[in-house]
Amino acid sequence: xxxxxxxxxxxxxxxxxxxxxxxxxxxxxxxxxxxxxxxxxxxxxxxxxxxxxxxxxxxxxxxxxxxxxxxxxxxxxxxxxxxxxxxxxxxxxxxxxxxxxxxxxxxxxxxxxxx
Numbered sequence: 001x002x003x004x005x006x007x008x009x010x011x012x013x014x015x016x017x018x019x020x021x022x023x024x025x026x027x028x029x030x031x032x033x034x035x036x037x038x039x040x041x042x043x044x045x046x047x048x049x050x051x052x053x054x055x056x057x058x059x060x061x062x063x064x065x066x067x068x069x070x071x072x073x074x075x076x077x078x079x080x081x082x083x084x085x086x087x088x089x090x091x092x093x094x095x096x097x098x099x100x101x102x103x104x105x106x107x108x109x110x111x112x113x114x115x
Contacts, residue, residue: 014065023106024082027067031075032084034064039100053088053097082106 014030021029035056041047042054058069067075079085083104088097 019110023110024084025078027071027075028078028082030065031061031067031072032079034061035079035085035098035100037064038098049090049097051099053086053090053099055090055095055097057095 014033016026016029016033020032024032038056038060039052039054043052048054058072061072062068065072076085076087080087083101084106085101086099088099089095090097
């Protein structure tokens with residue numbers, strides 16, 4: 001019974017906003033949603049650098065989104081091209097870091113549609 005409850009747990013679901021998915025694509029929306037979740041966690045635990053970059057390894061995103069490294073890289077490039085995120089390789093060994101970009105045309109357009 002516990003495994004059924006765990007599987008059906010709402011915290012174990014992928015949440016995607018349909019408006020965002022229609023604007024940027026479903027896979028991009030899934031990745032963006034997960035990066036927002038990671039941003040929130042890192043922010044809550046004050047686990048970001050001064051420029052608000054946070055670490056999120058391939059394995060973490062794969063477990064959360066089911067996307068392998070190749071898929072992740074393609075989607076991350078798309079999100080960067082849309083100016084929704086920035087990336088950086090930091091540390092030794094290098095690890096992938098992300099920064100959410102809050103000022104861009106897509107978010108402005110989405111917020112204007114809501115209002």
